[in-house]
Amino acid sequence: MKLQPGKVESYIHERLENERLHFVLLDPDDVDPETAGKIAEMSEEIGVDAIMIGGSTGAEGDVLDGVVKAIKESSGLPTILFPGSHGGISKYADAIFFMSLLNSTNPFFITGAQALGAFQVKRYGIEPIPMAYLIIEPGETVGWVGDAKPIPRHKPKIAAAYALAGQYLGMRLVYLEAGSGASKPVPPEMIALVKRVIDVPLIVGGGIRTGEQARAAVNAGADIIVTGTAIEKAGSIEKAREKLVELNRGIKG
Numbered sequence: 001m002k003l004q005p006g007k008v009e010s011y012i013h014e015r016l017e018n019e020r021l022h023f024v025l026l027d028p029d030d031v032d033p034e035t036a037g038k039i040a041e042m043s044e045e046i047g048v049d050a051i052m053i054g055g056s057t058g059a060e061g062d063v064l065d066g067v068v069k070a071i072k073e074s075s076g077l078p079t080i081l082f083p084g085s086h087g088g089i090s091k092y093a094d095a096i097f098f099m100s101l102l103n104s105t106n107p108f109f110i111t112g113a114q115a116l117g118a119f120q121v122k123r124y125g126i127e128p129i130p131m132a133y134l135i136i137e138p139g140e141t142v143g144w145v146g147d148a149k150p151i152p153r154h155k156p157k158i159a160a161a162y163a164l165a166g167q168y169l170g171m172r173l174v175y176l177e178a179g180s181g182a183s184k185p186v187p188p189e190m191i192a193l194v195k196r197v198i199d200v201p202l203i204v205g206g207g208i209r210t211g212e213q214a215r216a217a218v219n220a221g222a223d224i225i226v227t228g229t230a231i232e233k234a235g236s237i238e239k240a241r242e243k244l245v246e247l248n249r250g251i252k253g
């Protein structure tokens with residue numbers, strides 16, 4: 001048996017040797033294929049490192065496939081699925097965050113959806129990247145949908161304990177998630193403690209709307225920043241471009 005990191009995971013590690021990374025999340029529920037294609041094209045020009053595709057409420061089937069295909073046609077960036085369940089799998093994507101919501105109270109989100117999706121990932125040859133997914137307060141839609149017991153914002157030690165457990169279970173990425181559109185992003189103190197404890201790359205997302213907030217997360221120790229709502233809801237393609245530039249500068253300096 002050969003268990004080696006695949007192409008996308010290796011790409012992430014290579015890039016991380018030089019800088020912190022910026023991943024843009026597109027939710028097929030909120031963006032049509034044409035807009036997704038345009039955002040992906042701009043993202044590549046501006047220096048974003050990958051596009052994530054997913055949503056917690058129904059990014060599946062033809063709608064999901066259409067958005068992934070449009071992104072592949074308009075940019076060379078890696079496409080990584082960010083599934084809300086086994087329904088969030090598209091054969092057109094390069095990789096999938098094969099994630100377990102470790103602080104869910106519902107086994108479906110810890111191992112159930114993963115079992116239901118595993119054969120599909122194998123059949124399509126999508127690269128699975130094992131990831132510990134942790135919901136931090138407020139948690140928003142994903143916290144509610146994922147039956148999470150959100151980690152209190154002022155309890156960084158709980159987040160660090162879950163993150164280390166995830167690493168010891170073999171997960172090769174840890175994602176701290178405040179929830180899409182969160183009023184406040186994950187606190188820097190929590191990012192800093194988690195980063196100190198784990199050895200695998202740390203992803204942070206949810207509620208990061210400004211270059212300054214992105215910089216604060218990076219300064220605290222985040223390796224990869226995910227932004228979605230700020231770009232999706234910018235109002236126009238031109239404004240989305242400005243936002244992307246601002247966020248990317250915050251992350252890359």
Ligand SMILES: CC(C)=CCC/C(C)=C/CC/C(C)=C/CC/C(C)=C/COP(=O)(O)OP(=O)(O)O
Nearest residue numbers: 054055056057084098099101113117141146180
């Ligand atoms: C690995 C496989 C096959 C499944 C994993 C399934 C798990 C663990 C899901 C975690 C819970 C969940 C609902 C995650 C959704 C992650 C996500 C795409 C969040 C961003 O979506 P939002 O933008 O918040 O979605 P809405 O816009 O629908 O609120």
Ligand SMILES: O=P(O)(O)OC[C@@H](O)CO
Nearest residue numbers: 180181205206207228229
């Ligand atoms: O939409 P935003 O708030 O940028 O959040 C991104 C991501 O962490 C959500 O899963």
Ligand SMILES: [Mg+2]
Nearest residue numbers: 027030055180
């Ligand atoms: Mg969304």
